[in-house]
Amino acid sequence: MIFASMRPYRAAFVLAILFVIIETSFELVIPMIMADIIDVGVAMQDLHYILIKGVQMAGCALLSLITGLLYAKYAAIAANGFGAQLREREFACIQRYSFSNLDHFDSSSLVTRMTSDVTVMQNVINAGLRPCVRGPVMLILGLFMSFLINAQLALVFLICAPVLGIILALIVRRIAPMYGRLQQAVDHVNSIVSETLTAIRAVKAFVRGEYEEEKFRTVNEELMTIGEHTFHVAVLNLPAFQFTMYAAIVAILWFGGQLIFIGGMQVGELTGFLSYVLQIMNSLMMLSNVFLLLTRSLASARRIAEVLEERSDITDGEEGLTLEHGTVEFDHVSFKYRREAAEYVLSDISLKIEEGQTVGIVGGTGSAKSTLVQLIPRLYDISEGSLKVGGHEVSDYSLSHLRDAIGIVLQKNVLFSGTIRENLCWGNQAASDEEIRAACRIACADEFIERFEKKYDTMLEEGGVNVSGGQKQRLCIARALLKKPKILIFDDSTSAVDTATDASIREGLAQLKDTTKIIIAQRISSLMHADQIAVLEDGHLNAVGTHEQLLAGNAIYREMYESQMEGSEHHGKADQQ
Structure with missing residues (x-):
């Protein structure tokens, strides 16, 4: 699944492998030429022969250099293209996730999986492709050449190879789980950094800088300790292999010297043989490093595969079915975040909302008000019952069409870096200037936008931090209005504006008859004129009615109203004093 991202770059990948093989072949010819120079040219004092062989050796070295450069070019194309494709696939998967899918991953972990883990996978190609191809080719051809020169000396490798294999197996077995823990430690660091940067104003306001520094120090030291321990084990690979390699060289020099002494071998042959020994040992070292690289990449590959293999809990509906009107009908709807959860978050909700109506939803903290409205655009799917929008089951619509027909202003307002106009056009990319101004008038955003020097071309910083909370809410409302939706959902989205502005926004919304x-609002005054008000308590629908009906017959609603009115009276008296 992961390496499907390599498909557009298969040609570059194959060419990189081909050039490595050619480069290695040229390098392996050089020791043979060197042996001929010593045994024939030097021994016979034939300068012409030495020059010819020297030119051949230089030609092989030059061709090896050129093919090496071509390998580097195509390997870079394959590695970076593969990484880009993999990140795009991960990002596209995340965009298709439902809220319940997103609940399976921490945001910091998703960032790590799209950055650090993908980089590890890229390095498998960038740093691992050359030794992975070159190592076996050099090993096989080097052994072949060594046996051609002297089969007796070549038997030394038959002893060394199992020793090196055992060393590598022990190291890989020990280090494999360490790389998984290392990437998890990176997750923890990203989590603390992300959380602190997001809440930096709260950190400064509560003078909690030292506390946050201590939290970061803890996770940073955890990463440092795991990294030290992991790479401490990984570098054992080098001395173990060097010990075996030098032991093999000593043995070859000893036995080779004996063969030269008795006339069974020439000096040039031993020189060429030693060149092949070094190349074979280097190839084994390369392979050992590739194994360690692959071991680390397997940990990252598993984490990336978890993102790619996560299947959205929400299946898309039929293309072509159109949402004609904004009637919403909950029929004995129940919902829980996980199928295995013991209790429902919402239980047996039955509520009908007619097209064009204004419906308020109130309830205490934790009564699942936000969860209820998030079921309408299928940010979550219902667990039981029936939910119809526009006369059809909500699951019958294609997600893109359903969500395009519903404007929702979530409890947490989000703006993006860019101009005010660019942010507003998220609601409608083709919106005209007049449509933008009309939406801003209804949302009461025009009054502060006009005060900016560049007006709608004013730049907003990331997260909209250069506007106030109330201004941010009004921009988000205007953005939702630009969609011209059949259904508008406001999840406590006027909590940061004053009561006069709240009233103006309600007057503007009243013009949208269809x-x-x-x-959803905490202030009863925001909902008093709604066609009907639903009271939620602990995930149950406690009562439905108009303001007057609930005030007369519902204890929960009356208690909320009286507590707010009492608070208003106290504030009024304080102002008079």
Whole structure:
């Protein structure tokens, strides 16, 4: 699944492998030429022969250099293209996730999987392809050449190879789980950094800088300790292999010297043989490093595969089915975040909202108000019952069409870096200037936008940190209005504006006669004029009615109203004093 991202770059990948093989072949010819120079040219004092062989050796070296450069070019194309494709696939998968899918991963972990883990996979090609191909080729051809020169000396490798294999197996077995823990430690560091940067104003306001520094120091030291321990084991590979390699060289020099002494071998042959020994040992060293690289990449590959293999809990509906009107009907709807959960978050909700109505939803903290409205655009799927929008089951619509027909202003307002106009056009990319101004007038955003020097071309910083909370809410409302949706959902989205602005926004929304408006609000005053108000308590629908009906017959609603009115009276008296 992961290496499917290599398909557009298969040609570059194959060419890189081909050039490595050619480069290695040229390098392996050089020791044979060197042996001829010593045994024939030097022994016979034939300068012409030495020059010819020297030119051949230089030609092989030059061709080896050229093919090496071509390998580097195509390997870079394959590695970086593969990494880009893999990141794009991960990002596309995340975009298709439902909220419940996103609950399976920490945000910091997803960032690590798209950056650090993908980089590890790229390095398998960038740093691992050359030794992975070159090592076996050099090993096989080097052994072949060694046996051609002297089969008796070549038997030394038959003793060394199992020793090296055992060393590598022990190291890989020990280090494999360490790389998984290392990437998890990177997750922890990213989590603390992300959390602290997001909440930096709160950190400064509460003078908690030292506390956050200590939290970061803890996870940073955890990463350092795991990294030290992991690479401490990994570098054992080098001395173990060098010991075996030098022991083999000593043995070859000893036995080779004996063969020269008795006339069974020439000096040039031993020189060429030693060149092949070094090349074979280097190839084994390369292979050992590739094994360690692959071991680390397997940990990253598993983490990336988890993202790619995560299947969205929400299946897309039919293309072509159109949402004609904004009627919403909950029929004995129940919901829980996980199928295996013991309790439902919402239980047996039955509520009908007619097209064009304004419906308020109130309830205490944790009564699942936000969860209820998130079921309408299928940010979550219902667990039981029936939910119809526009007269059809919500699951019958294609997700893109359903969500395009529903405007939702979430509890947590999000703006992106860019101009105000660019942020507003998220709601409608083809919106005209007049449509943008009309939406801003309804949302009461025009009054502060006009005060900016560049007006709608004013740049917003990441997260909209250069505007106030109330301004951010009004921009988000205007953005939702630009969609011209059949259903508008406001999840406590006027909590940061004053009561006068709140009233102005409600007056503007009242002009949208054909749009169904669902409003979650903590202030009863924001909902008093709604066509009906639903009271939620612990995930159950406690009562439905108008303001007057609930005030007369529902204890929960009356208690909320009286507590807010009492608070208003106290504030009024304080102001008069």
